[in-house]
Amino acid sequence: MPTPDVSPAAHLIAARGGRVTRARIAVLEILQDSPRSLNHDDVAARLAADGMPHDRVTLYRTLDWLVEQGLAHRIIGPDRARRFKAGGETRSQHAHFHCDRCGHVLCLESIRPEEQFALPAGYQPERAELVFHGTCADCGRQRGTKA
Amino acid sequence: MPTPDVSPAAHLIAARGGRVTRARIAVLEILQDSPRSLNHDDVAARLAADGMPHDRVTLYRTLDWLVEQGLAHRIIGPDRARRFKAGGETRSQHAHFHCDRCGHVLCLESIRPEEQFALPAGYQPERAELVFHGTCADCGRQRGTKA
DNA sequence: GCAACTAATGCAACATTGTAGCATTAGCCG
DNA sequence: CGGCTAATGCTACAATGTTGCATTAGTTGC
Numbered sequence: 001m002p003t004p005d006v007s008p009a010a011h012l013i014a015a016r017g018g019r020v021t022r023a024r025i026a027v028l029e030i031l032q033d034s035p036r037s038l039n040h041d042d043v044a045a046r047l048a049a050d051g052m053p054h055d056r057v058t059l060y061r062t063l064d065w066l067v068e069q070g071l072a073h074r075i076i077g078p079d080r081a082r083r084f085k086a087g088g089e090t091r092s093q094h095a096h097f098h099c100d101r102c103g104h105v106l107c108l109e110s111i112r113p114e115e116q117f118a119l120p121a122g123y124q125p126e127r128a129e130l131v132f133h134g135t136c137a138d139c140g141r142q143r144g145t146k147a
Numbered sequence: 148m149p150t151p152d153v154s155p156a157a158h159l160i161a162a163r164g165g166r167v168t169r170a171r172i173a174v175l176e177i178l179q180d181s182p183r184s185l186n187h188d189d190v191a192a193r194l195a196a197d198g199m200p201h202d203r204v205t206l207y208r209t210l211d212w213l214v215e216q217g218l219a220h221r222i223i224g225p226d227r228a229r230r231f232k233a234g235g236e237t238r239s240q241h242a243h244f245h246c247d248r249c250g251h252v253l254c255l256e257s258i259r260p261e262e263q264f265a266l267p268a269g270y271q272p273e274r275a276e277l278v279f280h281g282t283c284a285d286c287g288r289q290r291g292t293k294a
Numbered sequence: 295g296c297a298a299c300t301a302a303t304g305c306a307a308c309a310t311t312g313t314a315g316c317a318t319t320a321g322c323c324g
Numbered sequence: 325c326g327g328c329t330a331a332t333g334c335t336a337c338a339a340t341g342t343t344g345c346a347t348t349a350g351t352t353g354c
Contacts, residue, residue, distance in 0.1 A: 023302080061303085062302090128277065134274065171331090203333095204335095207313080298352085299350105300349100305346085306343105307343085
């Protein structure tokens with residue numbers, strides 16, 4: 001059987017024909033471990049916490065590569081910074097929820113906007129992005145909590 | 148009757164209690180004249196074309212002021228730049244269409260996403276942003292044209 | 295295991311978008 | 325017209341992302 005000491009993340013990377021570097025494995029695992037999307041700073045902080053700090057540029061390129069390979073996808077946050085999440089585009093159609101209280105971004109994969117709306121004549125949609133803003137389930141429960 | 152040589156834009160500005168400056172009038176008229184949203188560069192270019200170039204910072208502040216006063220609203224484009232449009236938030240709920248061909252952003256005021264979706268329990272949406280990506284009616288007609 | 299090949303990395307410098315501080319200009323009001 | 329001060333414009337700066345290039349380190353063939 002295939003060597004079991006190689007992480008699933010490493011397998012995914014190798015399957016794309018890219019080199020299996022520590023940076024890519026670490027970044028992909030960080031994204032996979034997080035239930036919400038992360039920006040560059042978040043990822044950099046976790047890399048540093050794991051004892052493997054990387055250059056800012058490397059991080060940008062690594063994340064771009066993951067997106068290019070379909071191993072992650074990105075959305076633009078309200079602070080005009082990009083946020084990344086593992087798992088590709090989820091068949092290209094799903095909604096997000098931005099929590100205005102804690103700032104987290106979650107994917108609502110059950111909601112598929114494209115199927116629901118009729119656009120004016122002449123418009124040819126290829127992709128729809130539906131983002132809700134409000135309070136997430138976590139923050140709703142702990143109403144008094146700050147952060 | 149009230150002096151008819153004052154533009155409607157000037158009236159709107161005066162009604163907010165702000166000073167009626169050439170910059171504000173010009174910027175607001177530019178936004179009102181455009182059927183689609185504009186970024187800072189677009190507005191600056193039109194100001195220059197009208198013979199009244201302004202400082203970049205002034206433009207940022209003028210646009211922020213208009214948003215603050217409810218005379219315009221802004222959205223974040225896919226290039227992480229802000230785009231502005233006259234008319235406030237249109238009752239806070241409407242969709243946008245990003246044309247991937249010409250880069251324009253149009254408002255689809257007839258589509259109101261919030262009314263259509265049921266979120267998972269615990270999520271409290273306050274605002275929904277629905278963005279379609281694809282080809283707009285103009286670009287769809289002139290298929291060969293290179294924008 | 296070693297050498298070679300080259301993708302990936304890391305550094306420095308730059309680009310774009312947006313902000314802050316402060317002196318000057320110009321609306322507004324009496 | 326004169327004074328008050330909001331608005332402007334300049335300079336410098338901050339945050340986010342990109343480019344070029346020398347170095348490092350996966351990978352492959354032997």
